[in-house]
């Protein structure tokens with residue numbers, strides 16, 4: 460995965476610098492050279508990388524930094540800011556509003572992943588309570604309608620298209636009209652792609668756009684083209700009013716970083732990235748959380764987004780209540796596992812947690828972890844209510860463990876392993892004890908309450924170290940506005 464490769468190299472460089480006893484010119488240069496190499500390998504344009512290096516050196520003037528200054532933190536912050544600058548187009552995208560009809564037209568070259576991305580985009584919004592619909596105005600590629608139909612059916616999203624009509628404009632207009640009548644709030648129009656940027660493609664795009672008057676045109680491009688994305692994005696922008704970009708196949712190509720920075724250079728905001736062929740391998744792209752993940756600092760807002768999707772709002776306060784009493788029972792663990800399984804690709808979820816990126820869930824081992832969670836849940840299915848709701852560790856005696864093992868058909872050592880995992884998690888969560896629960900509407904009180912100090916107690920020590928200790932955590936929370944985001948997880952969200 461492109462993020463793991465690029466992020467791994469950058470965070471290794473930062474780690475090496477942190478390990479040095481004294482930060483001098485040489486240590487800083489080594490660190491910057493390492494980062495430069497990683498960015499160039501990801502196909503980020505040479506000039507951008509060179510400017511970034513120069514800017515960091517200007518900011519981090521080692522001679523001027525008096526002793527006592529935390530040089531590591533200053534350098535890390537400068538790197539963070541510069542990477543954000545490279546990826547920031549300086550322009551927000553138009554965002555459709557739930558409940559208000561928006562037409563969104565997708566354009567891009569053939570094979571860029573446009574049709575797949577249309578469905579991912581629809582599915583993402585559907586999960587958040589929108590009423591999306593898909594229109595297939597791709598009459599150029601035989602099989603395009605079938606593909607869209609198949610994807611849409613799987614995701615239970617209404618669709619419109621035709622096997623016989625060859626005029627894309629007509630189909631697009633008919634589809635948009637029909638779904639407007641059906642009160643869909645997100646009408647997505649998939650258009651034809653061609654192998655090359657050619658006049659016929661652009662002309663057709665223009666006609667569909669004129670006829671359907673989209674609120675937003677999204678350009679879909681494949682990340683494997685790296686910095687060549689600049690020319691491609693420019694060419695599309697000149698033909699139709701591209702308002703946002705989605706970069707696909709970020710899972711398979713080393714050049715993803717180059718593609719993202721090149722798109723930013725055209726001043727077009729990237730709004731999502733595709734990270735796999737499956738429907739839920741699709742992530743919101745936001746510069747700061749993205750860079751934060753790249754540096755192994757986590758992405759709280761993305762994580763919370765996922766939590767909001769799967770933990771029903773009405774159950775969140777109850778969860779907080781139980782946690783604040785220090786009652787992390789096996790039943791709570793069971794419910795947490797259910798939530799994790801609902802969240803989609805487990806590696807994607809974990810990579811949003813600080814320090815978890817590479818170690819915990821290496822690509823290719825997600826299935827294993829998922830299977831383990833399911834195995835644990837099967838064992839818990841053989842437990843009594845008393846066992847599930849107990850907080851007394853002594854309750855789980857030998858005879859109970861043997862009974863559970865027999866009940867679920869697993870060896871005793873598997874049950875013991877599951878109980879060990881429970882104890883480990885219970886220990887982490889016990890740190891939440893004493894957290895004050897706000898009454899409805901007391902968001903700000905909770906924000907004060909849930910500060911970095913509280914968070915530092917919850918995080919495992921090695922994770923805290925990786926973020927840069929308390930200082931790093933405070934910084935991170937400031938950057939992400941995370942005190943507010945984190946509230947949602949524990950029931951204080953006012954969404």
Ligand SMILES: Nc1nc2c(ncn2[C@@H]2O[C@H](COP(=O)(O)OP(=O)(O)OP(=O)(O)O)[C@@H](O)[C@H]2O)c(=O)[nH]1
Pocket residue numbers: 567568569570571572573574575576597600603606651652653707708709710711732733734735736
């Ligand atoms: N690995 C990976 N594959 C992807 C991703 N997005 C799309 N694909 C795959 O890319 C291939 C092309 O995707 P399509 O959606 O058919 O491409 P398209 O741009 O709609 O093609 P046309 O309709 O011909 O213009 C398919 O095999 C998809 O499964 C992604 O984020 N990661």
